Amino acid sequence: MTVATENSYLKGAKGRNTRGLLRLVILCTIAAAAVSSRLFSVIRFESIIHEFDPWFNFRATKYLVANGFYDFWDWFDDRTWHPLGRVTGGTLYPGLMVTSGAIYHALRALTLPVDIRNICVLLAPGFSGLTAFATYLFTNEMSSTPSAGLLAAIFMGIAPGYISRSVAGSYDNEAIAIFLLVFTFYLWIKAIKLGSAFWGALCALFYGYMVSAWGGYVFITNLIPLHVFVLVCMGRFSSRVYVSYCTWYALGTLASMQIPFVGFLPIRSSEHMSALGVFGLLQLIGFVEFVRSGVPSKQFQTLLRGFVVLVFSVALGGLVLLTVSGVIAPWTGRFYSLWDTGYAKIHIPIIASVSEHQPTAWPAFFFDLNLLIWLFPAGVYLCFLKLSDEQVFVVVYSILASYFSGVMVRLMLTLTPIVCVTAAMVLSTILETYLSIKSPKSDAESVAIEAEASKKKNVATKGGLRSMRNPVVGIYTMVSKSTVVGAMTLYLLVFVLHCTWVTSNAYSSPSVVLASKLPDGSQHIIDDYREAYQWLRQNTKEDAKIMSWWDYGYQIGGMADRPTLVDNNTWNNTHIATVGKAMSSSEEVSYPIMRQHEVDYVLVVFGGLLGYSGDDINKFLWMVRIAEGIWPEEVKERDFFTARGEYKVDHEATDTMKNSLMYKMSYYNYNGLFPPGQAQDRVRGAQLPTVGPVLNSIEEAYTSENWIIRIYKVKDLDNVGREHGAAASFERGNKKKKATKKRGPKVLRVE
Amino acid sequence: MAGKRNARDVTPSPPINKSGTSTPTTPAAAVNSVTSKSKDANLSANEVAVAMWDNYVKATPQRTKLIDVFMAFLVVVGVLQFVYCVIVGNYPFNAFLSGFSATVGQFVLTASLRIQTNAENKAEFKSISPERAFADFVFGSLILHFFCVNFIN
Numbered sequence: 001m002t003v004a005t006e007n008s009y010l011k012g013a014k015g016r017n018t019r020g021l022l023r024l025v026i027l028c029t030i031a032a033a034a035v036s037s038r039l040f041s042v043i044r045f046e047s048i049i050h051e052f053d054p055w056f057n058f059r060a061t062k063y064l065v066a067n068g069f070y071d072f073w074d075w076f077d078d079r080t081w082h083p084l085g086r087v088t089g090g091t092l093y094p095g096l097m098v099t100s101g102a103i104y105h106a107l108r109a110l111t112l113p114v115d116i117r118n119i120c121v122l123l124a125p126g127f128s129g130l131t132a133f134a135t136y137l138f139t140n141e142m143s144s145t146p147s148a149g150l151l152a153a154i155f156m157g158i159a160p161g162y163i164s165r166s167v168a169g170s171y172d173n174e175a176i177a178i179f180l181l182v183f184t185f186y187l188w189i190k191a192i193k194l195g196s197a198f199w200g201a202l203c204a205l206f207y208g209y210m211v212s213a214w215g216g217y218v219f220i221t222n223l224i225p226l227h228v229f230v231l232v233c234m235g236r237f238s239s240r241v242y243v244s245y246c247t248w249y250a251l252g253t254l255a256s257m258q259i260p261f262v263g264f265l266p267i268r269s270s271e272h273m274s275a276l277g278v279f280g281l282l283q284l285i286g287f288v289e290f291v292r293s294g295v296p297s298k299q300f301q302t303l304l305r306g307f308v309v310l311v312f313s314v315a316l317g318g319l320v321l322l323t324v325s326g327v328i329a330p331w332t333g334r335f336y337s338l339w340d341t342g343y344a345k346i347h348i349p350i351i352a353s354v355s356e357h358q359p360t361a362w363p364a365f366f367f368d369l370n371l372l373i374w375l376f377p378a379g380v381y382l383c384f385l386k387l388s389d390e391q392v393f394v395v396v397y398s399i400l401a402s403y404f405s406g407v408m409v410r411l412m413l414t415l416t417p418i419v420c421v422t423a424a425m426v427l428s429t430i431l432e433t434y435l436s437i438k439s440p441k442s443d444a445e446s447v448a449i450e451a452e453a454s455k456k457k458n459v460a461t462k463g464g465l466r467s468m469r470n471p472v473v474g475i476y477t478m479v480s481k482s483t484v485v486g487a488m489t490l491y492l493l494v495f496v497l498h499c500t501w502v503t504s505n506a507y508s509s510p511s512v513v514l515a516s517k518l519p520d521g522s523q524h525i526i527d528d529y530r531e532a533y534q535w536l537r538q539n540t541k542e543d544a545k546i547m548s549w550w551d552y553g554y555q556i557g558g559m560a561d562r563p564t565l566v567d568n569n570t571w572n573n574t575h576i577a578t579v580g581k582a583m584s585s586s587e588e589v590s591y592p593i594m595r596q597h598e599v600d601y602v603l604v605v606f607g608g609l610l611g612y613s614g615d616d617i618n619k620f621l622w623m624v625r626i627a628e629g630i631w632p633e634e635v636k637e638r639d640f641f642t643a644r645g646e647y648k649v650d651h652e653a654t655d656t657m658k659n660s661l662m663y664k665m666s667y668y669n670y671n672g673l674f675p676p677g678q679a680q681d682r683v684r685g686a687q688l689p690t691v692g693p694v695l696n697s698i699e700e701a702y703t704s705e706n707w708i709i710r711i712y713k714v715k716d717l718d719n720v721g722r723e724h725g726a727a728a729s730f731e732r733g734n735k736k737k738k739a740t741k742k743r744g745p746k747v748l749r750v751e
Numbered sequence: 752m753a754g755k756r757n758a759r760d761v762t763p764s765p766p767i768n769k770s771g772t773s774t775p776t777t778p779a780a781a782v783n784s785v786t787s788k789s790k791d792a793n794l795s796a797n798e799v800a801v802a803m804w805d806n807y808v809k810a811t812p813q814r815t816k817l818i819d820v821f822m823a824f825l826v827v828v829g830v831l832q833f834v835y836c837v838i839v840g841n842y843p844f845n846a847f848l849s850g851f852s853a854t855v856g857q858f859v860l861t862a863s864l865r866i867q868t869n870a871e872n873k874a875e876f877k878s879i880s881p882e883r884a885f886a887d888f889v890f891g892s893l894i895l896h897f898f899c900v901n902f903i904n
């Protein structure tokens with residue numbers, strides 16, 4: 001820990017101890033603040049897993065804890081993607097589950113048997129404390145002022161941009177990934193500063209851990225080579241760069257290939273080619289430098305330089321050729337859509353349909369990073385002023401991360417660490433300037449010195465104002481000092497208030513239970529999700545297949561513990577499109593589809609009664625679009641709009657809309673809740689048609705208290721072999737009074 | 752034991768190297784003029800290579816030469832593996848990758864060791880003594896071999 005301060009009060013060996021203790025206390029307090037500001041949802045509601053994705057992670061962790069590591073590693077999950085199943089061991093990042101499994105067993109060994117659910121819920125707050133510490137270390141490498149690290153740590157601890165992904169209960173990959181990201185960067189900076197193979201190897205190890213935890217490791221894989229490349233382009237190649245980068249790349253790539261999900265990707269895919277290219281480039285440069293040191297000759301140097309350029313362009317050309325010819329896989333859609341922002345919307349609707357893949361609006365930056373966002377550019381500027389190797393890293397990181405966070409809301413998460421670091425650097429510089437007790441020169445001394453100086457100067461320069469003769473450089477008055485420091489303190493206090501407010505109001509609500517306020521201010525909790533999932537769990541067969549839209553796949557698997565057709569891991573687009581087609585077609589079309597996939601129950605989410613806007617009718621158009629991508633002849637988006645191009649559910653709705661399975665399931669029996677003719681959809685604000693839809697091939701099995709979740713049972717085939725429509729209409733007594741004697745146009749019976 | 756001997760070797764090496772670097776200044780100048788003349792005359796690169804080789808043999812300490820021999824060996828092994836892969840095909844791709852990247856990684860680590868222990872780079876690596884560099888080398892190699900053995904299946 002390098003402590004280089006000229007604080008007059010805390011000097012000497014004793015002062016160093018005091019400072020160390022102070023630091024320890026501050027860091028512990030920061031960690032405590034980081035943890036406790038994430039507990040709003042646990043205190044207000046209960047200790048459960050939020051959101052959708054964490055339910056799968058939770059389920060996988062339970063499997064790991066119950067069956068051991070090796071079973072988890074080759075886990076074939078036959079309760080998802082029903083006819084297909086999922087090779088879970090090879091299609092997930094195991095870092096999160098293994099970490100919490102390890103914590104679970106460690107606590108067991110310490111005779112503290114904690115339930116695995118509580119470990120999963122509280123993992124993210126725990127790691128946020130570590131993230132704050134890692135940011136402290138990282139910033140200390142960047143800045144010479146001792147306070148910058150502490151400021152960065154507290155910023156990172158409570159910035160809402162990071163809290164949004166790491167509140168208690170959000171058991172997602174990002175929970176540990178941000179810690180690993182920052183810590184990997186710290187180790188990298190350390191490695192490049194010292195030129196040490198040891199730190200490079202440590203960096204590679206943590207990089208490997210990061211790869212096992214989050215798909216966002218690609219960010220590191222591209223950032224570190226970019227940093228090195230920029231250094232090389234600036235003419236700052238040194239043997240330190242060579243040692244640290246080559247150690248990192250050689251070990252880190254091997255480490256990343258140990259994860260089954262990643263496999264050969266570091267060799268084969270385009271996202272990893274920059275790292276490989278820079279690795280090759282560094283070998284060349286290293287060799288050339290070696291030769292050049294042996295033979296110092298002007299012509300030889302130019303020759304070598306030409307050689308480097310030639311080889312580099314040949315390598316680049318070879319890379320392009322390999323990519324075009326298909327040996328190296330091109331960019332995957334998810335990453336490609338970061339460059340071509342219109343790509344996903346046109347070609348892969350399933351990527352565009354996720355709400356967090358949208359571009360970020362301006363208010364989001366201020367909302368998530370309050371005062372940090374306007375200190376951020378100043379910090380980058382400060383790095384430009386003192387441009388050493390690690391400052392280049394900050395500059396590269398900030399440019400890259402701000403671009404990505406502008407393209408996608410979700411990537412705000414990778415921007416937050418660097419914003420905290422740079423803002424802390426600026427703020428500590430300001431505070432250091434204005435908070436130093438001593439003035440640049442004490443008055444009496446300066447008068448004496450200036451008198452001497454002015455004597456000499458007066459000889460030389462006689463003219464000009466008297467005040468201009470001895471320009472006073474420095475901040476003297478207590479007023480200016482205290483004003484600036486006071487203003488900064490005020491900003492910091494407001495920042496804390498803002499963070500707490502945002503965390504409490506925006507980011508601490510579990511999406512599993514919906515909370516609403518009654519008029520008297522008391523809280524009313526709508527718990528339809530768990531009610532319905534519990535019903536499924538208790539009242540259906542163990543292997544009853546549930547069909548729902550993919551959003552709810554993980555929750556059904558986690559809470560209801562029933563096999564599903566599709567889930568949030570959208571690896572098979574066609575299968576999702578099949579479900580979309582079943583939902584958006586008429587019953588005659590969708591019944592065979594459901595029979596083919598052995599569906600027993602269909603689950604829809606309907607928010608019309610309560611005004612819950614995230615329901616399936618609002619997501620319906622995405623189902624149609626995804627289905628249309630596969631079967632353009634059978635499902636057409638145009639058919640779901642009225643003649644004027646409106647998306648309606650009331651009596652103006654098109655026939656295709658009214659006959660679609662989704663519409664029927666959502667509004668089935670809904671009219672009965674209201675007086676005749678006054679059925680109202682509170683989300684769409686529409687008056688529903690007086691005659692509700694009729695269901696023939698499925699029957700209502702369960703509807704939750706507030707009608708949010710509706711579950712339908714798929715009927716068996718008719719006993720006598722009739723169509724379901726005919727059978728149901730016979731049951732309803734729709735037979736015509738006068739039997740027609742006319743013979744229908746029958747076809748020949750083929751035996 | 753080997754590390755001890757290496758460490759003892761380190762101390763005498765700088766004077767050798769210093770004399771090596773100081774004495775070649777005159778030959779280097781000679782080489783310089785030779786090469787520039789040869790470039791002007793568009794003469795062979797052969798001479799340059801010979802001069803470089805002589806310079807290398809003279810100026811490099813024994814221990815660094817040993818490292819260089821090891822690196823050359825690694826290059827040969829890597830090239831052989833690659834040629835075999837090209838001829839026969841890459842069916843157990845992970846086996847090829849782990850073998851090949853073991854040579855590449857070991858080469859890079861050894862190059863790092865060579866750079867760090869080189870007396871000319873003292874200024875660059877102030878905090879790293881040759882013993883420390885060797886320990887780092889061992890650490891990195893152990894990790895590398897663990898991963899390679901794990902990956903080869």
